[in-house]
Amino acid sequence: MPENLINPTVNIPRHNKPPRSILPRIFAFAPNRDSLGGTAYFIVNQAGNLLIDCPAWQDSNLGWLQENGGVRWLIFTHRGGMGKQVQPMQEVLQCEVIVQEQEAYLLPEIKVTSFASSFSLIPEIELIWTPGHSPGSTCVYYSQQGGVLFTGRHLLPKSAQEIVPLRTAKTFHWWRQIKSVANLRDRFLGDNLQYILPGANTGYLRGQGYIDDANRKLQSLDLDDLKNLPLCN
Secondary structure, three states: OOHHHOOOOOOOOOOOOOOEEEEOOEEEOOOEHHHOOEOOEEEOOOOOOEEEOOOOOOHHHHHHHHHOOOOOEEEOOOHHHOOOOHHHHHHHHOOEEEEEHHHHHHOOOOOEEEEOOEEEEEOOEEEEEOOOOOOOOEEEEEOOOOOEEEEEOOOEEOOOOOEEOOOOOOOOOHHHHHHHHHHHHHHOOOOOOOEEEEOOOHHHHOOOOOEEOHHHHHHOOOHHHHOOOOOOO
16 A cells, blocks of 8 residues: 555554455445444445445555555445544545435535435445434445345344344434334335345344345334334443
């Protein structure tokens, strides 16, 4: 990695576990402490590579990104996926930052691209506003490989084979989150969603790194029962 890619005045730790391949052309970074254990993803795409949420601000991560073609778009699934180093990361990577309009104000020092209910970035990538966990919570749909949905903290694994919305003390609006899940179910009624890649709790996935048979598991959620779900610790 060329020395001038990183601002020498910024102290960046040098060691971290390298990203691992989850699906063809999709890589997952190690959980980021700055985003409370959030998992960031990297998609290799001919039109330009995508980074979904921020990985740890590590020299090794930045070097890996540069060695694998750099980043054209940095997309945030929710405010918790931003971490603490968005501005220097954007300056180094020279990427376009995309965030739902209700959370764009959290990045006043950066020129961002914001959107309302949905945003088609390229033909195979669509951003879907799913408010509830946070005001600007967003899922990222990748239409390749049978359909892959990056859910941030909107939907999280409860076990190696279960995906659910989780109600926590930081949930912005629980009933809006349930409604957003219902909208996703309606959207993916057909055979167009094979995998869900969550933005946290990935330790439940036991090395596989994804929830498969995602469409069926999404359709099987009992949303009426979930409305009364108690707070998680």
